[in-house]
Amino acid sequence: MAKQWDFSRIREWGWREHPVGPVIPEPGTADRYETGGWRSLRPILSPEKCVHCFTCFIYCPDSAIVVSAEKMKGFNLRHCKGCGICARECPKDAIHMVNEAEARGLEKCLLPEEGGTGREQTS
Amino acid sequence: MPRTVALIGTDAIAEAMRQINPDVVPAYPITPQTAIVETFAQMVGDGLVDTEMINAESEHSALSAAIGAAAAGARVMTATSAQGLALMWEMLYIASGMRLPIVMPNVNRALSAPINIHCDHSDSMGARDSGWIQLFSENAQEAYDNVLQAVLIAEDPNVLLPVMVLLDGFIISHAVERLDLLDDRTAKQFIGTLMPRDSLLDAENPPSWGVFDGLGGYYFEFKRAQAQAMINAAAAVRKVAGQYAEISGRHYDFFETYRLDDAELVIVAAGSAAGTIRSMIDDLRAEGLRIGMLKLRMFRPFPERDLVKALSHVKNVAVFDRSDTFAGEMGGPLFVELRAAFYEEEKRPQMLNFIYGLGGRDLSRNLIRQAVDSCKLAAGSNERQKRIIYLGIRD
Numbered sequence: 001m002a003k004q005w006d007f008s009r010i011r012e013w014g015w016r017e018h019p020v021g022p023v024i025p026e027p028g029t030a031d032r033y034e035t036g037g038w039r040s041l042r043p044i045l046s047p048e049k050c051v052h053c054f055t056c057f058i059y060c061p062d063s064a065i066v067v068s069a070e071k072m073k074g075f076n077l078r079h080c081k082g083c084g085i086c087a088r089e090c091p092k093d094a095i096h097m098v099n100e101a102e103a104r105g106l107e108k109c110l111l112p113e114e115g116g117t118g119r120e121q122t123s
Numbered sequence: 124m125p126r127t128v129a130l131i132g133t134d135a136i137a138e139a140m141r142q143i144n145p146d147v148v149p150a151y152p153i154t155p156q157t158a159i160v161e162t163f164a165q166m167v168g169d170g171l172v173d174t175e176m177i178n179a180e181s182e183h184s185a186l187s188a189a190i191g192a193a194a195a196g197a198r199v200m201t202a203t204s205a206q207g208l209a210l211m212w213e214m215l216y217i218a219s220g221m222r223l224p225i226v227m228p229n230v231n232r233a234l235s236a237p238i239n240i241h242c243d244h245s246d247s248m249g250a251r252d253s254g255w256i257q258l259f260s261e262n263a264q265e266a267y268d269n270v271l272q273a274v275l276i277a278e279d280p281n282v283l284l285p286v287m288v289l290l291d292g293f294i295i296s297h298a299v300e301r302l303d304l305l306d307d308r309t310a311k312q313f314i315g316t317l318m319p320r321d322s323l324l325d326a327e328n329p330p331s332w333g334v335f336d337g338l339g340g341y342y343f344e345f346k347r348a349q350a351q352a353m354i355n356a357a358a359a360v361r362k363v364a365g366q367y368a369e370i371s372g373r374h375y376d377f378f379e380t381y382r383l384d385d386a387e388l389v390i391v392a393a394g395s396a397a398g399t400i401r402s403m404i405d406d407l408r409a410e411g412l413r414i415g416m417l418k419l420r421m422f423r424p425f426p427e428r429d430l431v432k433a434l435s436h437v438k439n440v441a442v443f444d445r446s447d448t449f450a451g452e453m454g455g456p457l458f459v460e461l462r463a464a465f466y467e468e469e470k471r472p473q474m475l476n477f478i479y480g481l482g483g484r485d486l487s488r489n490l491i492r493q494a495v496d497s498c499k500l501a502a503g504s505n506e507r508q509k510r511i512i513y514l515g516i517r518d
């Protein structure tokens with residue numbers, strides 16, 4: 001079992017209580033950190049073009065490509081920061097980037113402030 | 124059984140590295156350090172060590188690789204000089220901020236411009252606030268001994284800071300000297316094995332290193348902890364020196380004193396100049412002058428209290444600096460810090476600063492005599508004023 005790191009009171013910690021050096025001893029904590037808020041461009045999948053090669057999955061720096069049952073399903077918008085790497089690397093041009101504001105008008109995007117979890121898929 | 128050998132300083136360092144057998148050595152050549160990594164690379168090629176040697180494309184990359192390897196839990200060393208150290212600047216602070224026990228010999232060489240490959244201390248003195256422990260060496264023996272001790276100082280759980288071992292370019296690095304090496308078994312026992320903490324290679328507990336402080340702001344707390352580590356380093360330096368004395372018979376401390384007890388005038392210096400000064404002190408003593416020397420070994424942490432204690436009975440102190448602060452008539456770094464150390468004291472010696480040997484200019488016995496004459500003059504005049512003298516300058 002990986003270490004659990006209880007930092008619930010980190011704001012009250014004195015300097016002696018932090019780990020030595022900027023280390024986070026528990027793995028996977030970035031999952032709790034929303035990077036989707038930075039996004040100004042949103043990736044849109046054209047499912048009919050996708051051949052499920054997972055090139056996008058390999059390249060995505062934020063592990064924001066959602067895969068299930070060996071199929072590329074879309075994007076985790078809580079973590080997708082809109083860098084566009086997936087769109088550029090996709091060998092089938094199955095991903096294109098659209099303006100985030102435009103995207104919000106085009107479709108129902110359930111970001112947290114809109115009452116959603118932010119984890120909904122866009123396609 | 125120790126082995127008595129004749130080696131150039133850089134080979135003495137390489138011998139220490141062979142005995143340490145670091146897991147990873149990323150390096151980039153620069154005069155006069157090159158000979159260290161050349162000899163060490165041959166040792167790697169000959170299979171004398173198990174080290175993964177990485178030929179980096181710059182010093183910035185060399186220290187970056189060292190930082191990554193150290194975070195992965197490896198025992199890591201590299202070496203550099205002058206411009207190479209300058210190119211490492213960004214990473215120096217990251218190594219100390221991430222509390223990684225990297226050991227790095229720095230062969231002291233003047234920083235450009237004008238370009239100059241010879242010794243002064245401007246390179247490492249520029250890094251004096253980078254959070255690295257800094258140990259000076261007078262000769263090849265001390266450089267070798269310092270490198271072995273540096274490993275344990277850096278890895279002390281109360282410290283966990285990188286260590287720079289300083290040796291004067293060419294004067295120590297390229298001159299053949301007689302020295303005693305520990306036998307390999309004794310050296311290896313002394314060094315022991317590193318117990319890594321939060322290793323990046325720990326698949327059971329994979330940690331994140333060097334993470335973004337966030338906008339919440341804990342940077343201040345991390346820096347306070349780092350400051351404490353440097354305070355703790357003094358005790359570790361002394362503890363490791365004690366352990367080293369047991370196996371080597373050679374005694375080290377924050378500084379070494381020579382004929383200091385009844386001295387009225389004391390020269391404070393660091394590095395190879397101490398050898399020349401020591402021989403000059405014998406001659407001046409024979410002439411009836413009550414003079415002594417204090418050779419500083421540990422510049423970081425700065426042993427403020429111990430220095431004050433050692434020098435409080437002295438009337439005149441001549442501080443020899445092999446670099447300048449360019450701070451506007453403040454003098455060299457040693458002078459600035461030693462003067463500050465006496466601020467609260469009732470009894471303060473008259474202190475003169477001699478900036479010498481920049482760009483490798485020789486410190487002759489005659490120049491030391493000149494410095495001593497200036498001190499005598501100042502002592503006679505009884506007026507207190509700051510004096511910064513460029514010793515051996517063409518005026």
Ligand code: SF4
Nearest residue numbers: 050051053054056090
């Ligand atoms: S790279 Fe393109 S084709 Fe391959 S899985 Fe991703 S979207 Fe589909």
Ligand code: SF4
Nearest residue numbers: 060080081083084086
């Ligand atoms: S835009 Fe960037 S972050 Fe978002 S899914 Fe594509 S590669 Fe990942």
